[in-house]
Amino acid sequence: MAALPEVEVLGISKSYPPPLWRLGSQRAPRVALDDVSFTVRSGELVALIGPNGAGKSTLLRILAGLLLPSRGSARVAQLDVVRDRPKSRRVIGAALSEDRGLSPRLTVKQNLEFYAALYGLTRPQALQGIAELAERFEATALLRREVRTLSTGERARAVLIRVLLHRPRVVLLDEITRSLDPGAAARLRRQILAEVAGRGAAVLFASHDLAEVQAIASGVLLLDQGHAARFGSFAQVRPDAERIFASPTSETVR
């Protein structure tokens, strides 16, 4: 019998209500996701692609337990992301867009120790986890540096260590390589792949970079204006992706 999916999304829809002070036609809710369903199994790395505003970040935030869906349900590691909160958040490691969770005045190690405590790790577990991950992410030398002195690439590695420290079964990454130079992005991609292969986590990562998606994704979910336009391998999704990204409403794709 096949293992149960680590991420199971069933008919998720999300509409953002309009601000109370909006009038008339402006009071219509903004639909961010419309009836999206898919699954991700342990060891799979699924890319979320789609133009800006397609619903990628909304979907990741729902799975992270930071947004309520309007309809449908989602489970991570067999826990419902709404009913089983905050417990469901323990099995998730998330770096959402423009992640600024590391305090600039503290060293990387001090930040990581704090987050380890938040996720219930004992001090020996935290220290061992930090040392191991820092070695794997070539970040041992960064541990004693204050976050404010790190480059963008170094900061991205520190964030990734924070995300993986409590050994999450589901990893959610929102454009984590966006601000990195091509070399740093490629290094980080290799490290994410090695980590997924090594620990068997299920990974969902949003990206605009089709080359990056082709390089590391085992599956691709193409979102377009909140709809799941296609779910399959990169080769299967590519023609639709190129068509959607080429349309005049699309803003950016590399």
Add this chain to the structure above:
Amino acid sequence: MRLAWAFVRRDLLIAASYRANFVFALAGGVVTVTAFYFLAKLVGPAPVLRRYGADYFSFALLGLAIASCLRTLQATFAQRVREFQIDGSLEVLLAAPLSTFRIIGYLAIYPVLAAILKAVGLVVLGAMAFGAHLKINPLGFSATLVFALLPFAALGLLSAAVVLIFKRSDPITYLLDTANYILCGVIYPVEVLPAPLQSLAKLLPATHALTALRAAGLSDAGIPSLLPAWGILAAFAAFLWPTAAVALAAARRHLERTGTLPHG
């Protein structure tokens, strides 16, 4: 306990990285105590203070120390939420497997401990360097302080719920802060107010907290005489804590429905 320590350690490390801030806070305390010492010379022996068993300087010193603690407790939850909204780390914190109530509660531990330490420092400075007359009942004072902190912590959590939703606005802290300083007898006794304002003052927990803490700190009041104030403060807490819990849960739900959690 380990989690509480993680928050305190983090805040302590950040505070220690701003060394000048410690010096300015210390200097601010010394200036305040000095100013009230000389103001007390102007006031002289005031008959209205007889029931407190103290001179004006001792009365004001204890009032300022207590009010600064209570004010910190009332304002710090909302301030911390706002701070984390602005620096963008609130979303990462709230993604942790803890309730919103606990996370916001932990955020306030360090500022409250720092405020209590500062208040103790002010009182010690006033007593040692400026001759304030204190007759403290340590048990009565400590217990009254705990009873006083309870409703103010709940008010603070209520303010945090408002800031979670409205971001910049914190009307609860503003209104209570103003009312406390004008009505509750921080730097002058409630008895100097007109009768209607004295009645209004009784509706605020700060009035009862200040009266009882002064009784325990200035005239060695025994526990039986403090019991009525403990009962009133406990009643405020019994009403405010569930209200704060419901408000925080509703605020979190609002953020998750509208998607405004990452907004600064």
